Amino acid sequence: MKKEILDLQIAEATSPWEGFVLLKAEPTEGALPECRPGQFAQLRTGGALLRRPISIHNVEEGGRRVWFLVQAVGRGTRWFQTLKAGDCLNAVMPLGNGFGMPGSGDRVLLVGGGVGVAPLLFQGQRLRERGIPFAFLLGARSADLLLQLEEFRRVGEVFVATEDGSAGECGLVTQHSAFAAPYTLVQTCGPTPMMRAVARLAHEQGMRCEVSLENRMACGVGACLCCVTEDRTGHNRCVCTDGPVFGAEELNWD
Amino acid sequence: MADLKVSIGALELRNPVMTASGTFGYGLEFQDFVDLSELGGIVVKGTTLRPREGNPYPRMAETASGMLNCVGLQNKGVDYFCEHIYPEVKDLPTQVVVNVSGSTIEDYAETAHRIGELERIPAIELNISCPNVRQGGMAFGVTSQGAASVVKAVRRAYPKTLIVKLSPNVTDIAEIARAVEAEGADAVSLINTLMGMAIDAERRRKVLSIGTGGLSGPAVKPVALRMVHQVSKAVGIPVVGLGGIMSATDAVEFLLAGATAVEIGTANFIDPGVSTKVVRGISEYLARHGFSSVREIIGALEN
Ligand SMILES: Cc1cc2nc3c(=O)[nH]c(=O)nc-3n(C[C@H](O)[C@H](O)[C@H](O)COP(=O)(O)OP(=O)(O)OC[C@H]3O[C@@H](n4cnc5c(N)ncnc54)[C@H](O)[C@@H]3O)c2cc1C
Ligand SMILES: Cc1cc2nc3c(=O)[nH]c(=O)nc-3n(C[C@H](O)[C@H](O)[C@H](O)COP(=O)(O)O)c2cc1C
Ligand code: FES
Numbered sequence: 001m002k003k004e005i006l007d008l009q010i011a012e013a014t015s016p017w018e019g020f021v022l023l024k025a026e027p028t029e030g031a032l033p034e035c036r037p038g039q040f041a042q043l044r045t046g047g048a049l050l051r052r053p054i055s056i057h058n059v060e061e062g063g064r065r066v067w068f069l070v071q072a073v074g075r076g077t078r079w080f081q082t083l084k085a086g087d088c089l090n091a092v093m094p095l096g097n098g099f100g101m102p103g104s105g106d107r108v109l110l111v112g113g114g115v116g117v118a119p120l121l122f123q124g125q126r127l128r129e130r131g132i133p134f135a136f137l138l139g140a141r142s143a144d145l146l147l148q149l150e151e152f153r154r155v156g157e158v159f160v161a162t163e164d165g166s167a168g169e170c171g172l173v174t175q176h177s178a179f180a181a182p183y184t185l186v187q188t189c190g191p192t193p194m195m196r197a198v199a200r201l202a203h204e205q206g207m208r209c210e211v212s213l214e215n216r217m218a219c220g221v222g223a224c225l226c227c228v229t230e231d232r233t234g235h236n237r238c239v240c241t242d243g244p245v246f247g248a249e250e251l252n253w254d
Numbered sequence: 255m256a257d258l259k260v261s262i263g264a265l266e267l268r269n270p271v272m273t274a275s276g277t278f279g280y281g282l283e284f285q286d287f288v289d290l291s292e293l294g295g296i297v298v299k300g301t302t303l304r305p306r307e308g309n310p311y312p313r314m315a316e317t318a319s320g321m322l323n324c325v326g327l328q329n330k331g332v333d334y335f336c337e338h339i340y341p342e343v344k345d346l347p348t349q350v351v352v353n354v355s356g357s358t359i360e361d362y363a364e365t366a367h368r369i370g371e372l373e374r375i376p377a378i379e380l381n382i383s384c385p386n387v388r389q390g391g392m393a394f395g396v397t398s399q400g401a402a403s404v405v406k407a408v409r410r411a412y413p414k415t416l417i418v419k420l421s422p423n424v425t426d427i428a429e430i431a432r433a434v435e436a437e438g439a440d441a442v443s444l445i446n447t448l449m450g451m452a453i454d455a456e457r458r459r460k461v462l463s464i465g466t467g468g469l470s471g472p473a474v475k476p477v478a479l480r481m482v483h484q485v486s487k488a489v490g491i492p493v494v495g496l497g498g499i500m501s502a503t504d505a506v507e508f509l510l511a512g513a514t515a516v517e518i519g520t521a522n523f524i525d526p527g528v529s530t531k532v533v534r535g536i537s538e539y540l541a542r543h544g545f546s547s548v549r550e551i552i553g554a555l556e557n
Pocket of ligand 2: 225274327353446472499517518520521
């Protein structure tokens with residue numbers, strides 16, 4: 001899959017949730033390169049020197065328009081809040097390996113927390129196209145922090161867990177009754193403690209589990225070795241090229 | 255079009271632009287963005303005698319106009335390089351220089367010797383300046399005696415072009431440059447990263463796993479320029495200049511300061527296509543100022 005340096009033009013920039021920005025953008029010329037769910041882009045930001053890795057949230061049908069869902073947490077990501085329709089955004093994409101494509105016998109649970117839900121929308125889209133049974137399980141502190149709920153509902157069945165019980169079941173995603181159903185594969189993205197708990201639970205229930213890591217990056221292309229994570233064998237693996245998606249059993253998580 | 259050719263000892267470059275060790279992988283990682291045949295050369299990752307896992311994560315922190323890294327020379331060792339990586343890079347359409355590091359003089363010499371046997375590697379860059387490994391690395395690069403003793407041993411083990419990469423974390427870099435010249439180095443390259451630190455005030459913690467790291471990027475450029483200027487006055491061998499080069503103008507500044515060639519590091523992370531843009535920009539500069547060869551601007555400061 002060829003990586004490209006692309007100038008994107010913002011078609012829509014909205015902030016449907018406080019502290020988050022949803023960007024929809026198209027290449028200023030030519031087509032969007034083919035992307036797999038779970039892959040990411042390295043976005044140039046006016047707020048910092050280095051690019052920031054951001055998941056591909058969705059690619060619209062026809063493949064021209066890409067979506068990014070960004071939480072403004074620091075100087076790099078806050079700058080994305082200043083973008084308006086018509087502005088230019090430079091991206092290096094697609095990067096990373098992406099989620100595995102499940103087989104026909106699989107039933108998939110896509111578990112997201114916080115802004116980690118971003119890549120799951122695209123993955124759900126792809127699973128639906130392939131006719132693979134799946135559901136989303138989305139977690140948040142409260143109902144108003146459930147991101148893109150309507151978009152997820154358009155794509156598939158959605159279970160919700162909120163810590164304050166303001167929507168769906170009360171509690172963490174790992175306490176949700178959805179885990180009682182016979183899924184064969186869990187694909188998850190979110191805060192590391194959540195993913196670790198999800199991986200442990202999946203393991204106990206005999207489900208395979210893929211996790212998407214969010215290590216800090218510099219190059220995003222496997223050249224600088226800044227983004228590494230230690231695998232089960234004690235060797236360092238690049239999150240940007242060997243990941244960001246890893247089988248939970250590959251990592252040195254208990 | 256102006257002539258861009260330069261030579262560093264016996265190493266002939268089609269133009270003075272190379273990429274810096276640790277920032278461009280083995281060149282293969284950038285082939286989607288850069289036509290490698292347009293580059294003067296690439297300096298591949300630091301290679302050591304035995305495999306190294308490097309330092310724990312986090313290894314990187316962004317700072318004002320720069321970044322700190324403490325990767326710590328993660329690499330699979332010289333055997334792996336010779337067996338698995340060399341076959342992939344030997345036919346790249348540019349000069350491939352291997353950056354060599356070690357923790358003992360014997361390690362340096364043995365690694366250099368092994369790389370010397372590889373027909374298609376015309377030069378090594380001896381890294382005596384890595385601030386991120388506890389043993390060796392920078393330890394050799396901060397005294398004239400240490401630098402001289404490594405270069406002496408490597409010179410005996412390695413017949414091809416030997417570039418010695420200097421540390422800026424010293425009191426008098428010119429003195430060290432003279433010491434390595436006296437031991438037979440064919441060229442020096444500078445600067446490696448400047449030792450620094452980042453602290454997260456909210457968490458009251460050091461940001462990097464080992465506390466300190468090497469600073470690179472635009473923040474270090476004025477320091478690098480000064481050192482390149484100073485060293486080029488002090489030695490007779492060619493100087494390769496690097497540190498914070500982001501554009502062709504930056505590269506031209508290093509050439510004017512006395513560098514025969516330049517390397518581009520951190521800038522590759524920000525624009526993966528920057529290296530060949532710098533080549534084209536140098537050509538444009540030469541045309542605009544009526545020079546027929548890039549060699550005319552090396553050390554050509556007017557004051
Ligand atoms: C593959 C991948 C995909 C991602 N996808 C998305 C996405 O779709 N949407 C999204 O909003 N974010 C995503 N992220 C996270 C995003 O890249 C970071 O939030 C962003 O780089 C922070 O930059 P900043 O300049 O805003 O914050 P900074 O100013 O760099 O940091 C702000 C604060 O966050 C901490 N911090 C920053 N990055 C990390 C990190 N990686 N690990 C731990 N602490 C950190 C810093 O210590 C600091 O306290 C992704 C990350 C990766 C690696
Ligand atoms: C992530 C990273 C890894 C590096 N690894 C090496 C290395 O293995 N050997 C070496 O001699 N220099 C290494 N360097 C230093 C660079 O080659 C260069 O000297 C320095 O970054 C200054 O140039 P710049 O400001 O253009 O990046 C590394 C730098 C960075 C940022
Ligand atoms: S970010 Fe540079 S190797 Fe992964």
